[in-house]
Amino acid sequence: MPQHSPDPTPPAAGAHVPLLRNYVGGQWIETETRFDDINPVDGSVVAQVCEAGQAVVDHAVAAAKTAMAGAWGRTTAEARAQALRRIADGIERRFDAFVAAEIADTGKDAAHARTIDIPRAIANFRAFADQVATAHGDCFESTTPDGLGALNYTINKPLGVVGIISPWNLPLLLLTWKVAPALACGNAVIAKPSEETPYSATLLAEVIDEIGLPPGTFNLVHGFGPNSAGGFLSTHDGVDAITFTGASATGTAIMRAAAQTVKPISFELGGKNASLIFADADFEEAVTGTLRSAFSNCGQVCLCTERVYVERPIFEKFVQALRQRTEQIRIGSPYEQGVTMGPLISAEHRAKVLSYFDLAVAEGARVVTGGNVPTFGDERDRGYFVAPTIWTGLSDNARCMQEEIFGPVCHITPFDTEEDAVKAANGTRYGLATALWTSNLKRAHRLAPRMETGIVWVNTWFLRDLRTPFGGVKLSGVGREGGRHSLAFYSEPTNICIKL
Ligand code: NAD
Ligand code: 6OD
Numbered sequence: 424m425p426q427h428s429p430d431p432t433p434p435a436a437g438a439h440v441p442l443l444r445n446y447v448g449g450q451w452i453e454t455e456t457r458f459d460d461i462n463p464v465d466g467s468v469v470a471q472v473c474e475a476g477q478a479v480v481d482h483a484v485a486a487a488k489t490a491m492a493g494a495w496g497r498t499t500a501e502a503r504a505q506a507l508r509r510i511a512d513g514i515e516r517r518f519d520a521f522v523a524a525e526i527a528d529t530g531k532d533a534a535h536a537r538t539i540d541i542p543r544a545i546a547n548f549r550a551f552a553d554q555v556a557t558a559h560g561d562c563f564e565s566t567t568p569d570g571l572g573a574l575n576y577t578i579n580k581p582l583g584v585v586g587i588i589s590p591w592n593l594p595l596l597l598l599t600w601k602v603a604p605a606l607a608c609g610n611a612v613i614a615k616p617s618e619e620t621p622y623s624a625t626l627l628a629e630v631i632d633e634i635g636l637p638p639g640t641f642n643l644v645h646g647f648g649p650n651s652a653g654g655f656l657s658t659h660d661g662v663d664a665i666t667f668t669g670a671s672a673t674g675t676a677i678m679r680a681a682a683q684t685v686k687p688i689s690f691e692l693g694g695k696n697a698s699l700i701f702a703d704a705d706f707e708e709a710v711t712g713t714l715r716s717a718f719s720n721c722g723q724v725c726l727c728t729e730r731v732y733v734e735r736p737i738f739e740k741f742v743q744a745l746r747q748r749t750e751q752i753r754i755g756s757p758y759e760q761g762v763t764m765g766p767l768i769s770a771e772h773r774a775k776v777l778s779y780f781d782l783a784v785a786e787g788a789r790v791v792t793g794g795n796v797p798t799f800g801d802e803r804d805r806g807y808f809v810a811p812t813i814w815t816g817l818s819d820n821a822r823c824m825q826e827e828i829f830g831p832v833c834h835i836t837p838f839d840t841e842e843d844a845v846k847a848a849n850g851t852r853y854g855l856a857t858a859l860w861t862s863n864l865k866r867a868h869r870l871a872p873r874m875e876t877g878i879v880w881v882n883t884w885f886l887r888d889l890r891t892p893f894g895g896v897k898l899s900g901v902g903r904e905g906g907r908h909s910l911a912f913y914s915e916p917t918n919i920c921i922k923l
Contacts, residue, residue: 440468440469440470440471441470441471442457442470442471442472442473443460443470443471443472443473443621443622443625443645444473444625444645445473445475445479445483445642445643445644445645446625446628446631446632446641446642446643447479447482447483447486447639447642447643447644448482448483448485448486448489448638448639448642449486449632449637449638449639450638452473452475452479452482453473454473454474454475454476454479456473456474456476457471457472457473457474458471458472458474458618458647459471459472460472460528460619460620460621460622461619461769462527462528462530463529463530463765463766463767463768463769463806463807464530464756464757464758464765464766464803464806465756465802465803465805465806466770466805466806466807469527469528469622470527470621470622472618472621472645473645474645474646474647474651474652475615475644475645475646475651475652475655476646476651476652476655477655479644479652480613480644480652480655480656480659481655481659481661483613483642483644484584484613484659484661484662485661486611486638486639486642487584487611487612487613487639487640487642487661488583488584488611488639488661489638489639490611490637490638490639490640491581491583491584491610491611493637493639494637495609495611495636495637495639495640496581496609498609500555500556500558500607500609501556503552503555503606503607503608503609504552504553504555504556504607505552506606506634506636507548507549507551507552507555507603507606507607508548508549508552509634510548510603510627510630510631510634511545511546511548511549511552513630513631513633513634514541514544514545514548514627514630515545517626517630518541520626521541521544521595521623521626522536522537522540522541524622524623524625524626525540525541525594525595525620525622525623526757526758527622528591528594528619528620528621528622528623529591529592529594529619529620529765529768530756530757530765530766530768530806530807531720531721531757531765532757532762532763532764532765533757533758533762534763535719535720536757539593539596540593540594540595540596540623541595541623543593543596543599543600543887544595544596544598544599544623544627546889547596547599547600547602547603547889548599548603550603550889550890550906551603551604551606551607551889551909552603552607554604554607554890554906554907554909554910555604555607555608555910558579558907558910560576560577560578560579560916561575561576561577562574562575562576562577563575563576565920567922567923571922571923572923573920573921573922573923574920574921574923575918575919575920575921576918576919576921577916577917577918577919578916578917578919579608579910579914579915579916579917580609580914580915580916580917581608581609581610581611581913581914581915582608582610582663582664582687582913582914582915583610583611583663583664584610584611584612584613584661584662584663584664585601585605585610585611585612585613585662585663585664585665585666585913586613586615586656586657586659586662586664586665586666587601587602587605587612587613587614587615587665587666587667588615588653588656588657588665588666588667588668588669588677589601589614589615589616589617589624589667589668589669590617590668590669590670591616591617591619591620591768592720592723592724592725592768592829593720593724594616594617594620594622594623594624595623595624595627597668597691598614598616598623598624598627599627600668600904601614601666601668601689601904602614602627602641604904604909604910604912604913605666605913606636606640606641607909607910607913608910608913608914609914610663610664610913611639611640611641611642612640612641612642613642613643613644613656613662614627614641614642614643614644615643615644615645615646615652615653615656616643616645617669618645618646618647618651619768619769620768621645624643625643625645627643628641628643644656648673648676649676653677654680657677657680657681657686658680658681658683658684659684660684662684662686663686663687664686664687664688664689664912664913665677665681665686665687665688665689666688666689666690666904666912666913667688667689667690667691668690668691668692668725669692670692670693670827671692671693671827671853671898671899674690674692674900674901677690678690678901687912688901688902689894689901689902689904689912690900690901690902691725691893691894691895691899691900691904692725692855692895692898692899692900693725693827693829693853693855693898693899694725694726694727694729694827694853694854694855694856694895694899695729695730695824695825695826695827695851695852695853695855696716696726696727696728696729696730696853696855696856696857696858696876697728697730697731697732697847697848697851697857697858698712698713698716698728698730698731698732698857698858698859698860698884699732699838699844699845699848699857699858699859699860699861699870700713700731700732700733700734700737700741700860701734701859701860701861701863701866702734702736702737703861703862703863703866704860704861704862704882705860705862705882706737706740706741706744708860708882709741709860710741710744710745710748711748712858712860712882712883712884713728713731713745713833713858713860714745714748714749714752715884715885716728716858716884716885717729717731717811717831717832717833718749718752718764718811718831719885721764721765721766721767721830721831722811722828722829722830722831722832723767723768723829723830724885725855725899726855726856726878726884726885727829728833728858728884729827729828729832729833729834730824730833730834730836730847730848730851731745731833731834731835731836732835732836732837732838732844732847732848733835733836733837733838734837734838734839734844735837735838735839738835738837741835742791742813742815742835745813745835746791746792746813749792749793749811749813750792752764752811754797754808754810754811755799755803756803756806764811764831765808766803766806766807766808766809767807767808767809767830768807769807770807772807772829772830773796773807773808773809775828775829776809776828776829776830776832777796777809779823779826779828779830779832780794780795780809780812780832782822782823783814783817783821783823783834786817786821786822786823787816787817787818787821788814788815788816788817788821788823788834789814789815789816790812790813790814791813791814791815791835792810792811792812792813793809793810793811793812793813793831793832794810794812794814795809795810796808796809796810797809797810809830809831810831811831811832812830812831812832812833813832813833813834813835814832814833814834814835815834815835815836817834817836819836819847819850824851825851825852827853841866841869841870844870845870845873845874848874849873849874849875851897852897852898853895853897853898853899854875854876854877854895854896854897854898854899855876855877855878855895855899855900856876856877856878856879856880856895857874857876857878857879857880858879858880858881858883858884859871859874859879859880859881859882860881860882861881861882862882867881867882875896875897876895876896876899877892877893877894877895877896877899877900877903878893878895889905889906890905890906890907891905891906892904892905892906892908893905893908894908
């Protein structure tokens with residue numbers, strides 16, 4: 424029987440609060456130190472979580488090393504691909520429980536969890552099963568002075584024990600985006616989900632337990648960053664690599680910690696993403712696309728557009744169209760029909776977003792819509808909602824135009840020339856994603872390579888093919904994951920040279 428399955432309905436007041444435990448060496452580990460997992464819709468407690476201290480992390484590292492030295496370390500790529508497919512099937516079988524867990528932890532709208540978060544987690548395992556099953560290495564015939572030659576070929580070995588530290592915004596999607604390729608390449612994994620969203624990761628551990636991977640192959644430790652599971656993992660001598668998704672400032676701290684033992688790192692960090700909308704774009708598609716790119720998941724996607732640049736002839740019309748569509752967004756609880764925007768993740772994060780609402784006004788923004796906290800007259804008033812917000816009138820060097828806000832907010836600026844648009848789009852320290860909206864093919868090809876971002880979407884946003892390189896430049900990340908790029912990070916190539 425599953426040990427932590429949440430109901431697919433809102434938790435009833437006074438209902439039993441489950442205990443989420445660590446999963447180490449194939450065992451569920453309870454600890455005395457616990458923290459609350461909070462539902463951001465009304466501030467209620469979803470679960471109690473057992474925090475992993477140094478001893479539990481040490482135990483996880485030892486268990487992972489034992490797995491690598493044992494059966495898991497000797498699996499073939501095909502066997503690992505089959506294991507990944509069984510994990511995908513296991514998530515699919517418990518689809519509703521995963522959706523309910525994700526909603527309970529994040530308050531995100533149900534359609535998002537049902538159509539993006541959980542399906543993508545399943546797809547991550549299937550995509551990397553396919554990748555590893557068809558992977559091949561280089562082989563070179565070399566010339567030698569004696570004329571007999573040599574054969575050089577490359578084998579890809581696992582890195583060893585991989586620490587995975589993930590954020591709260593797309594909890595299972597982003598965790599499995601790294602767990603799947605790490606396991607595919609034959610590593611043992613220690614996953615640390617965000618303290619805000621421990622539930623779906625715990626269900627994942629249950630699925631992995633059910634399918635019976637060798638003990639220690641997948642370990643789950645709960646907790647926070649510094650002086651907790653995240654910090655212990657990134658400084659641990661026995662952890663061979665760290666892959667991290669989260670804020671750029673956290674990336675700096677983890678990079679510093681990982682430097683002590685020269686661990687390979689892969690970082691997917693923050694963004695301050697721009698959209699450029701040209702007058703020749705399909706207007707309706709650009710408005711709908713921008714609505715999605717600015718406000719999906721309550722603006723809590725690293726790829727979300729916070730800076731929109733619109734060619735001057737259509738600027739006023741675009742601002743009004745986006746305002747109208749934004750004012751139609753239905754905010755509320757994910758358990759209500761028709762709601763398309765939930766709350767922010769926490770009281771702390773809402774305080775940060777609201778501080779930017781105040782700062783924008785102080786910096787001279789015109790508030791086109793939003794800028795406030797909605798009220799409901801019921802328990803949702805204890806939740807962490809803010810209204811989707813549009814600003815105009817800020818200069819490009821305003822703090823609200825330079826710092827990642829990570830909420831449902833965008834600023835719209837007019838531009839006159841392509842050069843102005845490119846300069847403005849590239850004018851931040853971040854470099855994750857850009858969206859170009861134009862029907863001029865030459866312009867799209869001309870501008871896309873000039874964007875200082877790891878990803879450029881043309882006439883779309885967040886359209887993913889899991890074989891493509893994903894990542895950012897500047898403050899937005901180090902390295903690329905996706906397809907063969909993930910296989911490259913999660914494995915250690917060894918060249919074997921045979922003299923013939
Ligand atoms: P965060 O950096 O605060 O936390 C992410 C994870 O790191 C959590 O598990 C946290 O416990 C852990 N952590 C925090 N401090 C740590 C430390 N010193 N050592 C080790 N672990 C530590 O990020 P968040 O608030 O959870 O997520 C939002 C941020 O993540 C935004 O900046 C967003 O842009 C970014 N993000 C980026 C991507 C991407 O693909 N580029 C994807 C999603 C989110
Ligand atoms: O789609 C992905 O693979 C991915 N890493 C998305 C990141 C979204 C950021 O919040």
